[in-house]
Structures are given as structure tokens and as C-alpha cells.
Amino acid sequence: MSERLVDAYDLVIFDLDGVVYLIDRPIPGAVEAIGELHRAGVPLAYATNNASRRAGEVADLLNGLGVPADAGEVITSAGASAAALARRLPPGSKVLVVGAEALRAEVREAGLEPVALAQERPAAVVQGYGPRVGWADLAEAALAIQGGAQWVATNTDRTLPSPRGPLPGNGSLVAALRTALGRDPDLVVGKPEPELFATAARRVGAQRALVVGDRLDTDIEGAVLAGMDSLLVLTGVSGPADLLAAPEQRRPTYVAADLGGLFEVAGAATVPPDEVEGxxxxxxxxxxxxxxxxxxxxxxxxxxxxxxxxxxxxxxxxxxxxxxxxxxxxxx
Structure with a gap:
């Protein structure tokens, strides 16, 4: 039997939105592909920039879709951001949270106190995606940052996928504050920064991990920065025209239509290819x-x-x- 692409790796790290599911529906073929990896005993991890769900909630969602997963396999930008703040701040420090309840819960679990108003003099602002984030939230964050609070962004994805097409993501909200403040966040935790991928590899002691994603500007660039091979699947945000125009730091090792590419003969999915039959x-x-x-x-x-x-x-x-x-x- 010929070696498959996935057989060369000791860990597969999946992005979620646009790769495994779209909002709350599985991408066609994803459940079957991940199930095959589980049956083969391939270590898996899920690294997501989505800061609106906690790791346990993501695992529950995956299980509900038919993908066996536990919270220990999930690395979210919300959890990683809270952990980063806990390393930077004394226990009990106040953190102004812009985002969903999941981000507040992660901050609280990290031993910090989530607050909502700049007048409470927070030591930091953490900004993540939340469907109800509005002008008032951004105004409080701007005032707190102007008052000296550190500014941490869970991620800077410009868009997020939806059944109706790309919608504004946390990066668009970060851009609003960047424009108002005239500066960048002090720290961006999520992809394309390599920390989520590095954390996933450390958890299982992986020496050769493969990142699977649908976005060139986050998943693939993050893999390049982490020194990992990557597979771009065309089931989410980045399409063929984006791939052709990709700068060197956003070029994947492989490209496939969907997760079935993991089981292609080794080398067949490589880009650019040595040769293409036909x-x-x-x-x-x-x-x-x-x-x-x-x-x-x-x-x-x-x-x-x-x-x-x-x-x-x-x-x-x-x-x-x-x-x-x-x-x-x-x-x-």
C-alpha cells in the first residue's frame, strides 16, 4: 500500500470553521475523514481563532457533529489569551473584556477579574469576537487603553465564514480600535502567530505536525511561522485565485479540495508539484x-x-x- 500524505506526520492540527464545520454544520466529508484518522490512531488537535466558545464547548459541538473530541485536544484563542494575560499580570488583576461570555469565563478561570468599564481602571484589555460587540464596548476599550491598559487581541481575522458568505471578524473590530488609537495591539495571540500550533505540538510531544486550514492569512502563514507543513483545503475562505497570488509566507505545502486530500498518495498534493498526470x-x-x-x-x-x-x-x-x-x- 502506498504511503498517504498523512502518514508522514505524528500530529494533525485542524482549524475548525471552514475546515471541519461551517458555523454548526459539518463540511461534507469532514466527519468521515477525521473518523478514519481516529481509527488509525493518528493524534489530532483543533486550533481555532474563534474566541466565542470555550474548549469544552468546542469539543461538545464536535461530538454533536459526529467528530469524537475532548477538551484537551482543543486550543482556542480565548483560552490562550487568558493564559497569556495571567503570565503578564498579578493574580486578581482587572481585565476589560470585549467579546463573548466564553472569553470572560476564560479570563476568570485564569485568576483575573473581568470588568466592562474603563472607569474600573483595568490593567489590560482583551479583545475577541462576539456577535453582540458594539460601539459602546469599543469605546470603553479605547478609553482603557488610552489610560494605560495593555491591549491583547485574541486574533486578527478580517472575516469569518458563514453560509451567506464572509462576515466581519475580530480583525475588523481590532481595525476600528487601531484607527481610533493610532497603534497596534500589544499582543496578538491567535493565528497567524504560531503559539496555538506550538501549544498543540507541545501537548503531545509531536516532532512533525501537519496544519490543515482554509485561510492563507492565518492557518497557512501561522504554519510557516511555526516551521510546520500545511494543507490548504478549499472548503472555506481562501480560494484558487487567492492561492495563485499568495506571497511566499502564505504558501502551503499541499492543497486539496477537502480533507480527503489527507489520504492522497504522498507527494500527489504537493504544491507546486514535480509533475501532474494528465x-x-x-x-x-x-x-x-x-x-x-x-x-x-x-x-x-x-x-x-x-x-x-x-x-x-x-x-x-x-x-x-x-x-x-x-x-x-x-x-x-
């Missing part, structure tokens, strides 16, 4: 895609062209199959 690029008055094969293999081939400076988005089809592949990739 597809070829021809030069004749402009680069043309010729041959036949899967759309994802065509994308892998085009990555090689784009990342070497070629105009991959201007490639013309030279076969019916090529036309269909480019259309499926949104590159027609």
Missing part, C-alpha cells in the same frame, strides 16, 4: 492549459507557474477539459 502547460501566443484531469491537479500546476512569476490567471484553455477545470476553479 495536465500540461503549452506556450503558443500565450500560456495554455492542455490535457485532462481533475481541477485541483490543474490548480497545483498553475501554482508552479504563478509562484515563479507567470501570469497564471491569464492562462487560456486548450481543451474542453481544461475549460471546465478553469471554470470550476473560478479562473475562466
Amino acid at each position: 495536465w500540461r502547460l503549452e506556450d503558443g501566443g500565450g500560456v495554455r492549459l492542455a490535457g485532462d484531469g481533475t481541477a485541483i491537479d490543474a490548480l497545483r500546476l498553475l501554482c508552479g507557474l504563478a509562484w515563479s512569476g507567470g501570469a497564471a490567471t491569464e492562462v487560456a484553455p486548450h481543451s474542453t477539459a481544461a475549460r471546465d477545470a478553469l471554470h470550476a476553479l473560478g479562473l475562466a
Whole structure:
């Protein structure tokens, strides 16, 4: 039996939104893929920038979707941010929390006192996503930071996925404060900072971890910063055009349509590929895609062209199959 992509790694770290589920529904094929990994005894972890749920709540959600998980496998930006504050501040310090109840609970569990008003003179502000965060919350945070409080952001995701399309994420809310204050947060905990991935690897003593994500600007860049290989799946935020335009620090080791890519023959999902069966690029008055094969293999081939400076988005089809592949990739 040929070695599969996943067989080269001693830990698989999954992003959640856009990879395993979308809001509260499983991504097609995700439950089956993770179930296969569990049956094979592959160590798993879940690292999420979502600060609106605690680790136990995330594990409960996963179990409810049919994905066996426990809280010890989940690393959230809320929990990691609270832990970072506990290392920086004396026990019992006041922290102004902008975000969901899960973030307040993590702050409280870390031995700190969550507050809501700048007049309570907090030592720090921690800012995470919450669906009810509004202007009044941002105003209190701005006043507290101007008064000398440290500013910690759980993450800076510009958007978050939804069934209706990308919606404003915590990064958009952080940007509002950044504009008002004229400065950046003192600390950003979540991806693309490498701490969530490093924590996951330390927990199980992993020497070679694989990060699986749907975002180039958080999951993949975070993996690069952590010195880990990565698999981009096209089930969430980043699409083929984003991948072709990716700068070097946001380029994955592998790309696949979904989590089924974990079980491809080792090397088949690599980008750029050494070779792609069925597809070829021809030069004749402009680069043309010729041959036949899967759309994802065509994308892998085009990555090689784009990342070497070629105009991959201007490639013309030279076969019916090529036309269909480019259309499926949104590159027609």
C-alpha cells in the first residue's frame, strides 16, 4: 500500500470553521475523514481563532457533529489569551473584556477579574469576537487603553465564514480600535502567530505536525511561522485565485479540495508539484492549459507557474477539459 500524505506526520492540527464545520454544520466529508484518522490512531488537535466558545464547548459541538473530541485536544484563542494575560499580570488583576461570555469565563478561570468599564481602571484589555460587540464596548476599550491598559487581541481575522458568505471578524473590530488609537495591539495571540500550533505540538510531544486550514492569512502563514507543513483545503475562505497570488509566507505545502486530500498518495498534493498526470502547460501566443484531469491537479500546476512569476490567471484553455477545470476553479 502506498504511503498517504498523512502518514508522514505524528500530529494533525485542524482549524475548525471552514475546515471541519461551517458555523454548526459539518463540511461534507469532514466527519468521515477525521473518523478514519481516529481509527488509525493518528493524534489530532483543533486550533481555532474563534474566541466565542470555550474548549469544552468546542469539543461538545464536535461530538454533536459526529467528530469524537475532548477538551484537551482543543486550543482556542480565548483560552490562550487568558493564559497569556495571567503570565503578564498579578493574580486578581482587572481585565476589560470585549467579546463573548466564553472569553470572560476564560479570563476568570485564569485568576483575573473581568470588568466592562474603563472607569474600573483595568490593567489590560482583551479583545475577541462576539456577535453582540458594539460601539459602546469599543469605546470603553479605547478609553482603557488610552489610560494605560495593555491591549491583547485574541486574533486578527478580517472575516469569518458563514453560509451567506464572509462576515466581519475580530480583525475588523481590532481595525476600528487601531484607527481610533493610532497603534497596534500589544499582543496578538491567535493565528497567524504560531503559539496555538506550538501549544498543540507541545501537548503531545509531536516532532512533525501537519496544519490543515482554509485561510492563507492565518492557518497557512501561522504554519510557516511555526516551521510546520500545511494543507490548504478549499472548503472555506481562501480560494484558487487567492492561492495563485499568495506571497511566499502564505504558501502551503499541499492543497486539496477537502480533507480527503489527507489520504492522497504522498507527494500527489504537493504544491507546486514535480509533475501532474494528465495536465500540461503549452506556450503558443500565450500560456495554455492542455490535457485532462481533475481541477485541483490543474490548480497545483498553475501554482508552479504563478509562484515563479507567470501570469497564471491569464492562462487560456486548450481543451474542453481544461475549460471546465478553469471554470470550476473560478479562473475562466
